[in-house]
Amino acid sequence: MAEINVTQAEADLLLAMEKHRVDEKDWDYPGFGGYLRIPLISPDKRENFFLDIERNSINLSRGKYQNRSRQVIILARLDFGGPPHRNPDGQEMPCPHIHLYREGYADKWAIPLPNEHFPNPNDPWQTLQDFMRFCHITLPPMITRGLHA
Numbered sequence: 001m002a003e004i005n006v007t008q009a010e011a012d013l014l015l016a017m018e019k020h021r022v023d024e025k026d027w028d029y030p031g032f033g034g035y036l037r038i039p040l041i042s043p044d045k046r047e048n049f050f051l052d053i054e055r056n057s058i059n060l061s062r063g064k065y066q067n068r069s070r071q072v073i074i075l076a077r078l079d080f081g082g083p084p085h086r087n088p089d090g091q092e093m094p095c096p097h098i099h100l101y102r103e104g105y106a107d108k109w110a111i112p113l114p115n116e117h118f119p120n121p122n123d124p125w126q127t128l129q130d131f132m133r134f135c136h137i138t139l140p141p142m143i144t145r146g147l148h149a
Contacts, residue, residue, distance in 0.1 A: 004072055008103040015067070015075040015101070017042050019049050020139035027143045029125070033057025038141045049075075051137065053128065056081070065128055067135040074107040076100055078131050080121060085110040096121045 006014075019040040030036050032055050040049040049069050056062035062081035068074055079085065080096040087093060093110040096118075102109045113121055118130045125145055132140045 004070060005103065005106070006073060006101075008101075011073070011075060011101040011103065014047065014069045014073070016136055017047060019067075019135065019137045021141040024142065027141055029053070029128075029143050029146045030055045031146070040137060040141070051132070051135075051141065063124060065131040067131075067137075074099065074101060076131075076135055077107055078113070078118075078127065079110070080124065080127065096127075
């Protein structure tokens with residue numbers, strides 16, 4: 001994805017903004033190797049967002065949840081079940097971790113998953129619910145859990 005830089009204040013505002021589903025479509029939580037890109041919108045319909053859900057096909061416990069704005073700006077990305085991430089300063093972050101937009105670095109920095117927002121990171125389905133709350137998706141898309149969640 002191409003990178004577009006926004007100020008930190010603007011990125012923080014976009015992350016904190018309420019997000020709603022755009023329709024009543026019922027989405028199936030992806031199976032292994034699956035990917036969803038779910039459109040979201042602000043209540044005033046001025047900002048568009050996406051909720052991305054990706055599951056790995058080889059490492060069945062690996063995946064990511066991502067909230068994007070303006071097509072390419074990653075506001076938050078939660079990585080689980082994967083390898084550690086090395087931050088630009090050389091510090092290694094074990095998985096699970098969350099990437100939050102940082103001005104000048106986009107999504108290149110990760111921090112430990114905050115326990116107060118993600119109490120059970122070993123449960124991918126619950127973690128998705130927690131991630132949607134963390135990203136202020138107050139009218140979430142309708143996602144059917146299925147057998148692989």
